[in-house]
Amino acid sequence: MSGVEERITGLVGALRAHGVRxxxxxxxxxxxxxxxxxxxxxxxxxxxxxxxxLHGPGQRAVFDPVFDLYFPRxxxxxxxxxxxxxxxxxxxxxxxxxxDRSLMARLAAEAVDGLGGYGSSxxxxxxxxxxxLDRLRPQTLLARVRxxxxxxxxxxxxxxxxxxxxxxxxxxxxxxxxxxxxxxxVAERRDRDEIARRAVRPTADRVDFLYAGRDQLAELxxxxxxxxxxxxxxxxxxxxxxxxxxxxxxxxxxxxxSTGGVPMRPVLRRRRPARPELxxxxxxxxxxxxxxxxxxxxxxxxxxxFSKIRVFAFVNRxxxxxxxxxxxxxxxxxxxxxxxxxxxxxxxxxSSDYGVALGExxxxxxxxxxxxxxxxxxxxxxxxxxxxxxxxxxxxxxxxRRVYWLNPxxxxxxxxxxxxxPEYAELVEMHECRTARQLGAxxxxxxxx
Amino acid sequence: MNKxxxxxxxxxxxxPEAPLFSSVDDVSARLAETGYLASPAVATTVFLAARLGKPxxxxxxxxxxxxxxxxxxxxxxxxxxxxxxxxxxxxxxRALYEWNHAKQLLRISAGRxxxxxxxxxxxxxxxxxxxxxxxxxxxxxxxxxLLIDETDKADVEMEGLLLEVLSDFQVTVPxxxxxxxxxxxxxxxxxxxxxxxxxxxxxxxxxxxxGFPEEELExxxxxxxxxxxxxxxxESVVRVVGALRAMDLRxxPSVAETIDWAxxxxxxxxxxxxEAVVRDTLGVILKHQDDVQxxxxxxxxxxx
Numbered sequence: 001m002s003g004v005e006e007r008i009t010g011l012v013g014a015l016r017a018h019g020v021r022x023x024x025x026x027x028x029x030x031x032x033x034x035x036x037x038x039x040x041x042x043x044x045x046x047x048x049x050x051x052x053x054l055h056g057p058g059q060r061a062v063f064d065p066v067f068d069l070y071f072p073r074x075x076x077x078x079x080x081x082x083x084x085x086x087x088x089x090x091x092x093x094x095x096x097x098x099x100d101r102s103l104m105a106r107l108a109a110e111a112v113d114g115l116g117g118y119g120s121s122x123x124x125x126x127x128x129x130x131x132x133l134d135r136l137r138p139q140t141l142l143a144r145v146r147x148x149x150x151x152x153x154x155x156x157x158x159x160x161x162x163x164x165x166x167x168x169x170x171x172x173x174x175x176x177x178x179x180x181x182x183x184x185x186v187a188e189r190r191d192r193d194e195i196a197r198r199a200v201r202p203t204a205d206r207v208d209f210l211y212a213g214r215d216q217l218a219e220l221x222x223x224x225x226x227x228x229x230x231x232x233x234x235x236x237x238x239x240x241x242x243x244x245x246x247x248x249x250x251x252x253x254x255x256x257x258s259t260g261g262v263p264m265r266p267v268l269r270r271r272r273p274a275r276p277e278l279x280x281x282x283x284x285x286x287x288x289x290x291x292x293x294x295x296x297x298x299x300x301x302x303x304x305x306f307s308k309i310r311v312f313a314f315v316n317r318x319x320x321x322x323x324x325x326x327x328x329x330x331x332x333x334x335x336x337x338x339x340x341x342x343x344x345x346x347x348x349x350x351s352s353d354y355g356v357a358l359g360e361x362x363x364x365x366x367x368x369x370x371x372x373x374x375x376x377x378x379x380x381x382x383x384x385x386x387x388x389x390x391x392x393x394x395x396x397x398x399x400x401r402r403v404y405w406l407n408p409x410x411x412x413x414x415x416x417x418x419x420x421x422p423e424y425a426e427l428v429e430m431h432e433c434r435t436a437r438q439l440g441a442x443x444x445x446x447x448x449x
Numbered sequence: 450m451n452k453x454x455x456x457x458x459x460x461x462x463x464x465p466e467a468p469l470f471s472s473v474d475d476v477s478a479r480l481a482e483t484g485y486l487a488s489p490a491v492a493t494t495v496f497l498a499a500r501l502g503k504p505x506x507x508x509x510x511x512x513x514x515x516x517x518x519x520x521x522x523x524x525x526x527x528x529x530x531x532x533x534x535x536x537x538x539x540x541x542x543r544a545l546y547e548w549n550h551a552k553q554l555l556r557i558s559a560g561r562x563x564x565x566x567x568x569x570x571x572x573x574x575x576x577x578x579x580x581x582x583x584x585x586x587x588x589x590x591x592x593x594x595l596l597i598d599e600t601d602k603a604d605v606e607m608e609g610l611l612l613e614v615l616s617d618f619q620v621t622v623p624x625x626x627x628x629x630x631x632x633x634x635x636x637x638x639x640x641x642x643x644x645x646x647x648x649x650x651x652x653x654x655x656x657x658x659x660g661f662p663e664e665e666l667e668x669x670x671x672x673x674x675x676x677x678x679x680x681x682x683x684e685s686v687v688r689v690v691g692a693l694r695a696m697d698l699r700x701x702p703s704v705a706e707t708i709d710w711a712x713x714x715x716x717x718x719x720x721x722x723x724e725a726v727v728r729d730t731l732g733v734i735l736k737h738q739d740d741v742q743x744x745x746x747x748x749x750x751x752x753x
Binding site: 021023025026029032033034037041043044047048049051052054055056057113158162163165166169209222229230232237 | 508581688692
């Protein structure tokens with residue numbers, strides 16, 4: 001079995017490139033697992049490698065596509081003569097009706113082979129999942145499959161009202177299969193390592209907020225609760241440690257008088273058990289709204305860690321949205337839309353203006369910021385060429401305990417174009433915060449205890 | 450396998466006794482005998498954990514059978530199940546061992562005429578040691594399954610303690626020396642991911658995430674646990690639960706809730722699911738009022 005260890009190290013390398021931390025010990029375990037399981041059953045092999053190489057449930061989303069590349073189901077085309085589009089659709093409808101996964105996988109291979117090829121000269125040709133699905137249009141089979149299944153068992157039962165959603169989920173599975181198959185065919189032509197790095201989507205917490213698509217943002221929102229729970233325990237631990245405090249020298253010396261000047265019992269400085277207050281200023285204009293929404297939800301989920309949280313949203317006017325956020329827990333997806341609908345965020349035009357919004361905050365809500373308040377400003381600091389109003393930020397930094405600015409743009413882009421990031425960064429601490437992972441680390445480290 | 454891996458193979462001590470399982474199918478079959486229906490992922494990982502002699506870290510939502518898995522493995526291996534329930538503040542004296550102070554005091558006062566050296570060597574002997582779950586599991590000669598339940602509830606300090614136990618299967622008692630396991634226990638750690646476990650601990654374990662089962666497996670689980678339920682009704686139950694899981698709820702129903710619901714339906718004598726039955730019993734599977742309302746709206750229960 002030559003080449004097995006290369007496959008494993010290649011797989012490990014690709015996973016590492018996606019941020020999964022795997023040591024040599026795990027690679028050896030993976031090889032032992034392969035030895036113990038053999039190659040007879042591909043699914044067992046997949047589970048075995050996942051058990052030895054991965055450390056958390058989130059990594060599975062990266063592992064599966066990478067595994068499919070390094071341990072493909074087969075090599076080359078499906079071997080059958082390319083079936084026509086209509087015939088494929090007929091057979092796909094049957095497979096969807098019967099929920100037959102292995103038949104669906106075979107059909108995906110045939111579909112990519114028959115419909116997904118593009119280009120003719122070697123080097124520029126390949127297979128496209130997009131093109132395959134565009135020609136096959138599996139989503140239009142819904143009605144037909146529903147009639148098929150309904151006709152078979154009468155369709156009178158209560159559970160049959162769920163049929164549409166079930167079929168939609170099966171179609172989604174089929175789309176994934178086509179994407180996997182197209183990736184595999186391309187990887188046979190090109191460098192497999194390259195495809196594994198480029199074509200496999202990173203885990204949701206490593207996606208740039210600025211480029212995340214709708215479904216990735218939805219996936220991110222689902223991670224809010226677990227992340228908040230983790231951060232809460234981390235905060236509680238920090239708070240416990242902080243409560244032990246440092247030695248109060250004056251009182252230690254005073255109490256040592258009773259033991260003849262020997263400090264038998266050190267006295268610790270006591271901290272006042274006051275929970276900190278938090279103010280969030282969020283830019284919710286189109287460019288950064290995904291980032292702001294996510295952060296607002298996260299902070300709201302942490303609300304019991306603070307005595308007071310107030311959240312303000314702005315585009316070029318500023319308004320308080322704390323109330324909206326509390327109701328937002330039930331329906332996080334619609335949060336952004338509701339904030340834009342119910343709060344007064346824009347004045348004469350629709351583009352963001354940090355200067356005016358920050359000025360309005362210090363003017364109208366200046367009293368909410370006191371010496372116990374930590375302020376987070378969320379936004380890309382792109383002022384659309386208007387006055388950045390540094391005086392307002394200076395005022396904010398003076399009155400608050402700490403002010404942090406979280407910027408979803410990469411640091412290299414700060415100060416380019418209309419970005420006023422460097423100017424603001426001189427006045428307040430600015431951090432780059434591009435992904436949910438960075439946000440979690442920042443929130444965990446910066447939140448006051 | 451090639452040579453290099455073969456030479457490293459010897460680094461990992463193999464168990465002298467016959468392997469627990471011969472193949473993955475063997476795992477599934479024998480677990481099924483005890484009433485635990487394992488998915489291929491579960492069976493494969495259990496097989497590897499037994500074969501590689503590594504602890505098994507099981508994560509997943511509440512009620513998918515993480516603890517049950519450990520119990521089933523113990524039953525299959527005819528092993529003694531030793532359970533360490535973790536909670537906030539669990540410490541060395543609860544998890545590892547403790548000296549029986551009261552007995553030591555009695556011993557000291559009983560032997561008045563002895564020299565101090567004699568007494569000292571005597572009171573720090575095995576007789577005065579109170580073994581707690583971790584030490585018990587390591588010292589035992591019979592096959593054992595050590596279940597460390599809800600590891601995420603324990604403090605970070607506890608993890609440091611587990612590292613020694615899980616990587617070398619040994620415990621150091623300063624007064625007695627190092628106690629090494631004569632027979633490696635099969636270790637299962639469970640976690641609800643309430644806290645991120647440290648990377649060091651994860652590294653020492655095989656990782657298994659038990660999610661919600663596939664429809665077909667869940668149907669079999671329901672039929673096994675609630676034998677009186679008709680096949681058609683079981684199928685409908687599983688389909689509805691599957692649909693609920695696809696919704697964005699605060700607490701999605703787990704396998705335990707599916708079984709509860711099946712029991713409820715059986716007790717109510719329902720033959721088929723209909724709007725009224727589902728509406729009345731939705732509280733069994735959903736534990737939040739907003740979830741119930743949301744689900745009722747999505748399943749159009751009020752449309753009748």
